[in-house]
Each structure stands twice: as C-alpha cells, then as structure tokens.
Amino acid sequence: MKRISKVRVEHRDEPRGGRIVRIATSVGTVETPTRAPTSTELNAKVNIHFEEPWDNLVFEVASRFLDVAQVQALHQKNGAYATKRRALAAQVDKFRGYALTKYFPQLALGTTLDARDVRTLLDLQVEAGFDVISIPEPSSSCTLKRFEENLDRSWSYISAQDGDLAVMPYASMSQDPAAFKAKLTALVEHEGDLRAIGLHFASPLTFRPNYLTLSEFGDRDVWFHSSGGRRYPSPRQPLAQLHAIQRFGVDSVSLGVPQAPVRGDPDWRYVRYFDRGTVTYPRIQEACGREASLPCGCPLCRHRKLDDLVSHMRSLGNQDELVLRINDAARVHEVYASTAEFEDARRAIREGRLVRYFRRKAGLKPFLMPEDNQARLVLE
Numbered sequence: 507m508k509r510i511s512k513v514r515v516e517h518r519d520e521p522r523g524g525r526i527v528r529i530a531t532s533v534g535t536v537e538t539p540t541r542a543p544t545s546t547e548l549n550a551k552v553n554i555h556f557e558e559p560w561d562n563l564v565f566e567v568a569s570r571f572l573d574v575a576q577v578q579a580l581h582q583k584n585g586a587y588a589t590k591r592r593a594l595a596a597q598v599d600k601f602r603g604y605a606l607t608k609y610f611p612q613l614a615l616g617t618t619l620d621a622r623d624v625r626t627l628l629d630l631q632v633e634a635g636f637d638v639i640s641i642p643e644p645s646s647s648c649t650l651k652r653f654e655e656n657l658d659r660s661w662s663y664i665s666a667q668d669g670d671l672a673v674m675p676y677a678s679m680s681q682d683p684a685a686f687k688a689k690l691t692a693l694v695e696h697e698g699d700l701r702a703i704g705l706h707f708a709s710p711l712t713f714r715p716n717y718l719t720l721s722e723f724g725d726r727d728v729w730f731h732s733s734g735g736r737r738y739p740s741p742r743q744p745l746a747q748l749h750a751i752q753r754f755g756v757d758s759v760s761l762g763v764p765q766a767p768v769r770g771d772p773d774w775r776y777v778r779y780f781d782r783g784t785v786t787y788p789r790i791q792e793a794c795g796r797e798a799s800l801p802c803g804c805p806l807c808r809h810r811k812l813d814d815l816v817s818h819m820r821s822l823g824n825q826d827e828l829v830l831r832i833n834d835a836a837r838v839h840e841v842y843a844s845t846a847e848f849e850d851a852r853r854a855i856r857e858g859r860l861v862r863y864f865r866r867k868a869g870l871k872p873f874l875m876p877e878d879n880q881a882r883l884v885l886e
C-alpha cells in the first residue's frame with residue numbers, strides 16, 4: 507500500500523494567510539498545519555511512565571550526528587550499522603499501523619555527505635522499516651547539479667526496493683537564498699510524483715528570505731515538513747517559533763535533538779512550559795500563576811496542581827533528577843498542547859483570520875510582517 511497516496515491543498519489564503527493540506531496516508535488522513543512528535547519526546551514520555559497515547563499521525567525518529575565521521579562509522583565500522591538499524595527498527599515497531607513513521611538524520615551545519623554516506627542513510631531507513639524515507643541534502647552549500655543528481659539517484663534506488671515507500675528530500679533553510687530557491691524549484695517540478703519535501707529548520711527571524719520563497723510555493727500539492735526545530739529563538743525571546751512558520755506554508759513541524767541534554771539547572775521552577783494562551787514558553791511556575799494549577803486541559807495537566815506534578819516526579823527518582831523529570835513532563839504536555847494549538851490555527855486559516863490569530867498571541871506578534879499592518883489599516 508502506498509504510504510502516501512495523495513496530497514492536496516484544501517484551503518489557502520493569500521498573502522501568507524496559511525494553508526490547510528490533506529495528506530492521504532496508509533494510516534489515515536493527516537490535516538495540517540500540525541505537529542509530529544519525535545523520539546526525544548517519546549523518551550520523555552517513557553521516563554515519566556506516562557502511558558496515555560498521542561494521536562498524532564506522523565512520528566519522527568531523529569538522530570543527531572555530530573560530524574560526518576559518525577555517519578561514516580555506519581559503513582566503516584563493524585557492527586555500527588546493525589546496532590543503529592536495530593535501535594531504529596524498535597522505534598518504528600511501536601508506531602507501525604498507528605502513525606506514519608519517518609527518520610531525520612540531524613547533521614551539523616556544514617556537513618558534506620558523499621554518495622556512500624547518503625546510500626547508507628537510505629539503507630538504514632528502508633531496513634528499519636520507515637514509511638517515509640528522508641533523502642539527505644549532500645550539503646547545504648552543494649550545487650543544484652549535485653542536489654539533483656543525489657535526488658534522482660536516491661529516489662530511483664528507493665523505488666526499486668519498494669515502490670510504495672514515500673520519499674522526502676531535504677533542503678536546509680539556512681542556506682543561500684538563491685541556492686534555496688533553485689533547489690526548491692527543482693523539487694516542486696516533480697509535483698504529483700513527489701509528495702513530500704523536508705526542510706531542515708532555521709529561524710524565521712534570521713532566514714526570512716527563504717521562508718518568503720517557500721510561501722511562493724503555497725499552491726502546490728506537496729507536503730512541506732520542517733525537522734530539527736528549535737522551540738524558541740533564545741531564553742530572552744521565548745517565542746514559540748515553530749508555530750510562526752505555518753504562515754509561510756510549513757505544514758508540519760518537529761523538534762530537533764537538543765544540543766546537549768538539559769543540564770542540571772538546579773531549579774525545576776525554571777523549566778520552560780509551552781503556554782497556549784500566549785504561544786510562548788514561560789517558566790513553569792510563572793505559567794501556573796497564583797492558583798498554582800497547570801493552565802492546560804491536556805491529559806497530562808488536566809486538573810493537576812503544580813505541587814502534585816512535582817511530588818509525583820520526585821517519586822520517580824532522586825532530587826538531582828527532579829529538574830530532568832519536570833522537563834520531561836513539560837515536553838509530553840507540549841506535544842498535546844502544541845498539536846491542539848495547531849488545530850486552533852487551522853480553524854483560523856479556514857476562516858481567513860490567521861493574521862488576526864497571530865496578533866492575539868504575544869509569542870507570534872513579533873513574526874508579523876509589514877504587509878500585515880497595511881492590511882489592518884485598510885480594514886480599519
């Protein structure tokens with residue numbers, strides 16, 4: 507069965523009012539904009555023994571490669587490949603039949619892959635049983651010619667193994683604007699056959715030209731998925747930027763693997779908590795306010811006091827681990843809350859009021875564009 511049989515833009519508002527895409531998959535129809543939980547978030551769920559499911563239809567396994575040597579090890583060191591494949595297959599097994607599974611090899615910026623590195627990453631995904639096979643970009647600075655050769659070679663290779671698999675070629679959002687435009691144009695020429703395009707996340711504050719380019723392709727029946735996302739630009743700007751990029755036609759988002767494990771910030775009260783009201787990440791204690799109740803109706807937070815959450819997490823391990831477990835709880839909450847917030851945004855898109863929705867959210871206001879103010883003047 508085709509893993510992705512059809513992608514269709516159901517609703518679109520210009521200019522940059524967002525879009526709703528329906529993706530017909532082997533596990534059901536995905537409606538966007540939405541969020542895809544990742545293996546990092548799943549680990550958080552396991553750590554806190556939280557058993558209620560997520561009902562997201564796309565699940566991403568992400569692995570972080572610090573440098574090209576870690577990719578090369580997969581085809582140069584005995585056992586490395588088999589170990590990795592087994593670990594990935596175990597993740598895929600948990601979601602088979604429930605969610606469309608995909609893999610994101612998170613490579614450091616500036617990494618260059620040769621043909622054998624790419625082939626190894628493709629084999630790894632096919633053998634582990636993923637539904638959507640990511641085709642890595644040889645490097646974010648590669649030429650258009652090299653990019654297209656890699657696409658053609660990888661795509662035929664995967665189709666020859668299993669014609670029902672979906673492919674998702676990646677392009678980095680942090681590259682030169684002219685190169686990005688050329689690569690995206692080349693990919694979108696395959697509209698109809700190519701149903702998914704992956705974007706390696708970069709901040710929309712810094713890389714706006716590439717996001718503007720992306721928005722020009724908003725009428726295309728292709729699923730644009732952003733991987734490797736960062737939750738907020740900086741601790742001083744705790745804005746939920748993954749919710750901002752839907753304006754440019756990004757249909758779904760996933761978080762990247764953090765740079766380093768959350769280090770022992772000794773105080774659990776400082777753990778960041780996704781707040782739907784503002785679409786920002788206040789500290790968990792600030793988010794709860796005077797009532798000290800978790801301000802969210804998700805299965806993790808519903809009817810819970812912050813104190814109850816803390817004492818429950820304390821029961822799972824020693825004091826040193828408390829901040830890690832509260833952070834895990836915040837991540838599990840975030841999958842539910844962010845997914846639900848995307849559903850609200852979807853309604854706003856359908857009703858042609860995404861810009862108004864952005865204006866109402868403190869975390870999204872900084873992403874408004876000059877054209878939005880003009881639109882407001884006209885309306886007033």
Ligand SMILES: [Zn+2]
Pocket residue numbers: 802803804805806807808839840842843
């Ligand atoms: Zn919650």
